[in-house]
Amino acid sequence: xxxxxxxxxxxxxxxxxxxxxxxxxxxxxxxxxxxxxxxxxxxxxxxxxxxxxxxxxxxxxxxxxxxxxxxxxxxxxxxxxxxxxxxxxxxxxxxxxxxxxxxxxxxxxxxxxxxxxxxxxxxxxxxxxxxxxxxxxxxxxxxxxxxxxxxxxxxxxxxxxxxxxxxxxxxxxxxxxxxxxxxxxxxxxxxxxxxxxxxxxxxxxxxxxxxxxxxxxxxxxxxxxxxxxxxxxxxxxxxxxxxxxxxxxxxxxxxxxxxxxxxxxxxxxxxxxxxxxxxxxxxxxxxxxxxxxxxxxxxxxxxxx
Numbered sequence: 001x002x003x004x005x006x007x008x009x010x011x012x013x014x015x016x017x018x019x020x021x022x023x024x025x026x027x028x029x030x031x032x033x034x035x036x037x038x039x040x041x042x043x044x045x046x047x048x049x050x051x052x053x054x055x056x057x058x059x060x061x062x063x064x065x066x067x068x069x070x071x072x073x074x075x076x077x078x079x080x081x082x083x084x085x086x087x088x089x090x091x092x093x094x095x096x097x098x099x100x101x102x103x104x105x106x107x108x109x110x111x112x113x114x115x116x117x118x119x120x121x122x123x124x125x126x127x128x129x130x131x132x133x134x135x136x137x138x139x140x141x142x143x144x145x146x147x148x149x150x151x152x153x154x155x156x157x158x159x160x161x162x163x164x165x166x167x168x169x170x171x172x173x174x175x176x177x178x179x180x181x182x183x184x185x186x187x188x189x190x191x192x193x194x195x196x197x198x199x200x201x202x203x204x205x206x207x208x209x210x211x212x213x214x215x216x217x218x219x220x221x222x223x224x225x226x227x228x229x230x231x232x233x234x235x236x237x238x239x240x241x242x243x244x245x246x247x248x249x250x251x252x253x254x255x256x257x258x259x260x261x262x263x264x265x266x267x268x269x270x271x272x273x274x275x276x277x278x279x280x281x282x283x284x285x286x287x288x289x290x291x292x293x294x295x296x297x298x299x300x301x302x303x304x305x
Contacts, residue, residue, distance in 0.1 A: 077147030098127030104152030179261035199244035
């Protein structure tokens with residue numbers, strides 16, 4: 001009679017994930033509040049059960065995932081999330097969903113969406129804790145695909161094929177000028193051709209620059225870029241002090257941080273908008289809390305909500 005192969009345990013998976021996140025056995029042991037030998041043994045037993053080496057051990061330099069480890073870590077992370085979801089469901093049976101939802105958010109969207117999430121979602125699901133990560137498009141993609149973020153709020157542009165999205169609502173660009181600009185004297189929408197000879201402050205951040213160049217180009221306007229900047233408030237400040245006009249997707253208020261007045265101008269031309277989306281890895285098996293969050297976003301993050 002052959003000896004049955006050992007099976008991986010949730011504890012072994014948890015220990016291996018801690019090692020991957022920390023990069024050392026000692027650091028993972030400290031995080032888990034167990035001995036280093038317990039972590040090392042659990043990882044070795046897991047590798048034996050799976051039949052692959054998950055980590056290379058580098059003397060005095062910690063550990064690094066092997067190719068097999070890199071391929072399996074997102075699955076391990078997803079499996080542990082599902083196990084946590086099962087425990088939360090059992091604890092909250094008849095009361096709703098619970099646990100920790102790791103939410104990614106593209107940096108420029110954070111001030112517009114996250115306050116609404118943190119004020120609205122807990123009223124529906126008080127047992128769910130939101131753990132926020134904000135970063136660049138590349139950083140959010142990386143965390144979605146390796147499982148460190150379950151869902152993320154992003155713009156539709158530049159989304160990788162491996163990432164699935166649910167549109168939430170569409171933003172329509174507008175032009176922003178100093179409050180005393182000649183075009184701000186009327187409430188009528190402007191034609192983009194009226195900006196042809198004006199200097200522009202160009203936002204140097206996705207999706208704004210590519211989108212705004214495309215919109216202006218479709219109206220026959222070649223932007224005369226006077227200055228570029230990487231933050232939304234810097235765009236507003238430079239416009240307010242007369243460096244040039246710009247275009248924005250959000251309208252946070254009529255003045256800058258320094259109190260300088262601005263005017264937002266509607267565009268008469270037929271311009272395309274940009275969707276805000278809820279994203280997740282196509283390969284991910286979403287937890288109940290992620291599905292609940294998606295339902296909240298579809299209802300609670302619309303422009304009129």
